[in-house]
Amino acid sequence: MKKALLFLTILMVSGSLAYAQLRQVTGKVTGEDGSPIPYASIQIKGTTKGTTADQNGNYKIQVSEKDVLLIRSVGYNTLEKAVGTSSSLPVVLMLDSRSLQEVVITTAMGIQRQAKSVGYSVGKVKSADLVTAKATTVASSLVAKVSGLQVNTVNNSANPSTRIILRGNRSITGENQALIVLDGVEIPGSQFNTINPEDVEDVNILKGANASALYGARASNGAIIITTKKAQKGRPVVQLANSTQFEEISFFPALQDKFGTGSTKSPIPVYNAYENQQYGPAYDGSEVEIGKTLEDGSIQRVKYSPTRDRFNFWNTGLTLQNNLSVATADDKTAFFASIQNQKVNGVVPKDKFGRNGVRVNASREFGKVTASANISYSQNTADVHTNAGGLEESVYWMVMNTAAHVPLTSYKNWRTDKFANPNGYYNEYYYNPYFIIDQFRTDAKTDNLIGNVTLNYKPLDWLSFLGRVSTSTQNSASKDRADKFTYTPYTEEISGNKVKAEVTNGFVQDNWSNYALNQFDFMATVQKKFNDLDVRVMVGNHIRQERSKVGFVRANALVNPGFFNVSNRVGELDGDERNYTAREHSQYMDASFGYKDFVFLHGSYRLDHISRLSKVNRNFGYPSIDVAFVATEAIPFLKGKRAMNYLKLFLGYTEVGQANIGPHSLDEVFVRGPGFPFGSTVGYTVGNTLVSDDLRPERLKSKEAGLEMGFVDGRVNVQFTYYDQLSIDQTITAGLSNSTGYGGYLINTGKVKNKGYEIDLKLLALKTADFRWEIGSNYAFRDNKVLEIGADLPELALSDASGNAYVAAIPGYPYPMLKTTSYEKHNGKVIVDAETGMPSRASGYFIIGNTNPKYVVGINTSFQWKGLRFTALGEYRGGYVVYHDIGSDLDFTGASAVSASYNRQRFIFPNSVVESPAGSGKYIDNNNVLVMDGNYDFWPESAYRTSIGENYVSSGAFWKLRELTLSYDLPASVLRHLKIVKKTTIGFTGRNLLTWLPKSNEYTDPEFNFTTGNATGLNDYRQTPPTRLYGFNVSVTF
């Protein structure tokens, strides 16, 4: 479509070709990034005379000295340039922010459409905006840039996991993450983070089912359409880039540094030399012993005053990225190749992650046939510490269980240092984190191959056929292991608690997984113009097969230390395999009609046949229809106004069916009994889940409406979208009374309503010849409500409902909803015992709040002055709560600042009441009854503090400075001497530099979560603390 526009431009100006004038001026038209802009039109102002630049942007024109040139190209701002006396006149065109309507977007199935013709909301992020801050993944690069898109980085390991949702959650237990499409082909979410952001040309975000319906059963959650780079005609471009970023912990839970170790139930704190709990006496600077006496009679002595070791434990991480790309194209062939090398050292000592990737995008025309192939391969490696293998606690937890006076960072050499060695380590209950880092590790390699080969045949100019075969293959192998450690008899004698199976046994587990998604598409497209009517009709056929195999073998205990092979084991080999195959076959039709370029009607229908459903329910179809109306084109008196130059309205309705169950889940099964087989004795037990005989696909009904406006000649652009989605027939494993013989029942039940609106604003605040200031902002509001789960289901827990808190779907409430344990209360005030002053726990769980942000705001700005560019990107999320499990742990440990808020003295429980007179059921404010104890009997005590979930709930709100970048293009005058270098850019980047959290959140980044699944709103000590990244980058173009 872009080409078609260019072509039109050429036609328009070709009638007005050159008349000879006084002298000839030559020049080159380039974009801000120095790349040539082909076929720009150059016109002499006030005349019809002009010329067109060639494919490399070069032009020549006969002009007189006082002439002014108007240089135009689609998608760029028109530039006026006085001729003057120079015979060489280079032209730099700036991208036109106003021309939302001219932007070409990639919609479902790779169909390219002009933005103005689209009847639903689409966001677009271009390469330049994607890679400014040099994030390592496309997901991180998209954060806060498009309304309605929420990317959560759920922890900060060297290879972080992300959760990507568009417009919130629809499915209670099924998939809510967006579909990822790469170069027209769906790829599994697990491969999204293997794509090199530098390879990406642009990303189109189809925010809702209305936009993505054509993708079928997986489209109800919207889609992220990634298009990789293609070479442009012209001389070869070689680009070499390096980015170096440092990573450091940006936010730590509030910790106390007043009290040392101790755990005695006593009003006067008692020092304990080997405790993890920090309920000992206040620091006084004296010398104390830590740990127990070693076998050689020595004991470690330290100063009883706080150090910064808990903070200094963490490394400064390093992320290095090197990219090399080559692009070249001629009239018939385009070739792009890139290689990437990425190396990450995490903030946890010795955590390493790496990625090496290559990509080749090539195409060639053979007459009416175009053949193209996009292939990428990457290998990810991770060498990181692990919690696997019976080790319940994370390294973070070990650090938090270290009191402030303990010289933690001195314990690195546990093999040689007797006080760092597990035998001599001071802490009786938790391990030296450096020891855990060395002993408990995962080594993983993952190979990713994503590719497609496409044949395009265009026998007639209104008819084309496309055939495409694609694969997304992921193979991984990893080894989890813990080395065996043997304690000395002396330690076993005096410190029985230290001797735990998780470190003394060792283990090794080999995991492998093979996954392949193969797809075949065939499409036939008719595109023709009948007078004022543009018609485009496409029919297609899609076949898809997914195959997966995962398995492991495991040795639960090692014989010889340091040798990690399952043959080196005590006991039997453990192992399992899980396989699946799923197939789909679909037919679809997509038709759009444009009348006079101002009203556009679009509809689609898709018929799915899905193997995961039963024969009677597996065939289902669903329609989609939308209309777009460009008022500024249609209504004469609105036309051609500067004040409001663009107004489009759109409206659509879509249904999508979704098979939200895994493959092979319709069978009721028998499972091996625990421990079986014992030798040749086999034993089975009846599985725990019933499956409905009539499981239907889930259905999403989605309405969307919106308007787009351009003001002040396109310098202000506003887009507003409203959506309303109803998801019915959800596939849910409902809980059952075990007296039925089963614990769960997989049925269609549940209804969720999801609605909201999104506003995008783009403003070109200032523009002069050299200076340009842009401001963009996006806002999303969303609200959802569970209407129904099942007749007998009061709620559906999405996470383990046995601790202090869990998230659930509850009819009548937004989803997911946090429920926690709570104090016994009267009119919102905590009831305390009239004698002891202690509160008590109320029975049951209480609804606290929704855990997905209701409001999300993104703000970005960029200043540009000549070659200097500055950008900033901020994000706010609010209207939700988070439960911090780590809060409970920190109180238990005594590391938390709040546990020292009353100096470990008795205090009046804030906002409390006592019953008065006793037994009357009447309550008065408590102004004088102090809690019985303000130390060990209160803070770590579950009944009074640590099992009361509401103590650890905070607002989830935050402001983050997501990106801050400064880049500078070395001026042409400098580059002239370096003949082969076309362009050099140096830049500084920062990501997540600043985070503002409400006072109630003393714990961690509210984005963090214990899973990337639907159970959002819960974090624990397995998520290491949040980090910020900053660094520099250099890019050279030849």
Add this chain to the structure above:
Amino acid sequence: MKKLIYIILGVGMLATSCKKDFLEINNTPNDATDATPQAVLTGALSGTATLVCNTWQTYGAWTVGYWAKSNVVSGYNTYRTYNYTSATEQGVWNQSYNNLMDYEFIEKKAAALTRHEYFIAMAKIMKAYVYQQVIDQYGNIPYSEALKGKANLTPAYDNGITIYEDLIKQLDAAKKIIDDTDPDNTIHVGNEDILFDGDLDRWKQLANTVKLRLLIRQSRVAARLAYITPLLTALAADPDGFLDEDAVVNPGYLRTEGKQNPFWNRYYMDAAGSAATEHDYVMPTSYGVAKVDHERGVAIFGSTAASGVDLGDLNPPDATPFGAASIFRSYNQPVVIFQVSELKFLLAESVQELGINFGKTAKAFYEEGVAESFYYLMTSPAMIAYNGFDDRATIYDELVEPYLTSEEVDADWEFSPNKLKAIATQKWISMYLINSLEAWNEYRRTGYPNIPSSLESIKPGQLPSRLLYPQTEESYNAANLVKQGKIDQFTSKIFWDVN
């Protein structure tokens, strides 16, 4: 040109259309979708063994005064305070019903297949065994509408007494099936029966023994005497008799993670030889150490100088955990699901309290019960090494007889003024960490021995009398649950509990 287009379109559609069975691939390759009664019988018996020695035992051991918390750990709050909620011990309900479902499946599947009569009988006997324990913790429970899967998603509750009566009928029916089946025209049960190895006589003995337990449990309720007395009399005359040795399950425990005896694995040692996490968390109660005679104490506590702690002691002494002797024998120790000593005590009580003639005196049964307890505990390798004798006769002469004639109350029958108390006390000792839940049932029924309440009991001095219905019932079967009214763990009692 037109032709070519049609060809392309044709080829395109052809290549992308599929064979009819293209989508017929959804049968799971990961799990079995059918199972034989044989395979499920093995799994179910192993499941019952795990209930007895782990799920039921843990709850019983804390509550009936067998063990208490050491100083190594904080926690176990509900065990220390009896502050039960619907989340307390949900496994007792859920895992028991899961296990019952396996027997239900065997019964149905065996009935659908022909010539599998013995499987039906065994499933009925085991269901009676498991159901009784569930009733004894919860009272009224789903029974007639239970285990029906999709056919009834919210089973109504039946009265505990009614279920008890039906369980007795089911045991009779099971025995009748065994008797009526032509052994030459049925499929025999072999080593998939990890309880009795297909020995049908022993299955009939178990049926009678379970029946005796069901009847005696109701015997303190005056109104039930008219019902149980004739049945007991008939049982005394039943030629099939009772268990003559312990009923034990052993699927073939191995020294591999996940394959050890569950009790050993959880509370003693893991497969690699490291102490189990919970090993150091629990230790004997001071009451237990005081109550058990020295000899059996060595076998139970695994120490010649065991020391205990009171449940609820806020500052417990340093841990002196259980050592390995007889309770903790080895990773492959079988699970005793019915002790022959218990049978003897049931018989003693039948004679003593109800006057039923089982052919011997109450004293004789009582002394046999005590002797069986010694035999079980003294014949572990550790105790044989410790005492130096390994045959029953020597054990009797050296240990049992002196004990029975020690002139101690509740040991020496003649010197025990309260015979029921003596029987109950001996039963309590004999079940120490072998069958802890049954010990808890019998304590509640008889009121003996005088187990102290936890020092942290929310009702000081009081022990609970039952569990609360689980949260899963509140969530998924609420309409039926509310008909049971408000349940209190101290005041709501099981129908046979008159104390």
